Amino acid sequence: MILPIIQSMRFSFFTGTGIIPDQFVGFGNYKKLFTQFPFKERFFNVLKNNITFFILVMIFQNVYGFILAVLLTRKNVFGEKAFRTLFFVPTALSVIIVGFVFKLIFNPVWGVFDQVLRGIGLGNIIRPWLGDPAIALPILALVTAWHNIGIPVIFFTTGIDSIDKDIIDAGMIDGVGVLGEIRHLIIPILKPIIGIVTILTFVGNFSEFEIVYSMETAYGNPEYATDVFGSFFYRTAFGTVMNNVNDIGLGAALASIMFLIIFIGVVFFLRISRKEN
Secondary structure (H helix, E strand, O other): OHHHHHHHHHHOOEEOOOOOOOEEOOOHHHHHHHHOOOHHHHHHHHHHHHHHHHHHHHHHHHHHHHHHHHHHOOOOOOOHHHHHHHHHHHHHOOHHHHHHHHHHHOOOOOOHHHHHHHHOOOHHHOOOOOOOOOOHHHHHHHHHHHHHOHHHHHHHHHHHHOOOHHHHHHHHHOOOOHHHHHHHHHHHHHHHHHHHHHHHHHHHHHOOOHHHHHHHOOOOOOOOOOOOHHHHHHHHHHOEOOEOOOOHHHHHHHHHHHHHHHHHHHHHHHHHHHHHO
């Protein structure tokens, strides 16, 4: 793991069109990313998109996953084991396949989602779900949350199952309701697990590529509204049919910045998690 990171950082000080950049430019690649058009515009756009994407997935995936975990760990829940397995099934699917299937589902011509909306009398709210810059990123966040929902469900249900039942019973005797139990018992005990899930979500979202590529191409359509670090890196390092940029050194500089952002984010969330514990 360490050697490729070091090699990537070394490449970030070089430029060239080959697979191994051989022209030393010092911090020229970093200067280009932060100051030159169109790289500067694309860089700050993907930074904003990635932060927004992370927040949306945290809400859609982890909050919903926590609610599901609480429901699945209630007493006398019918089919509880089957539901735990069922919620993890999407996570086992290939991201590319998931993206392709949901692209068909949201297709404006034959997509089943629009047909369902028309069938229940909500045809007036139909939008070009993957073609509207205002809603395309939230749609991708929903798809990502659906695909990864099994991870927080497994973590949270395992954590809740490990809580001493005497603590829960004592709270019930004292008249603590369901919401009070969640707020005063479950959440405080699960804070370390919540921290781990947050870190995994952060790392996954700031290195995301496949879902954007499969649903919105490497350009983060529409109008770069879903462009993230992964797709920006792909276009920069390897180029595309419509993009003549093919600079491994510039891509390595972007990858080094991604690594730094992820490293700082992980350290930040670890410190918060440890302080709360």
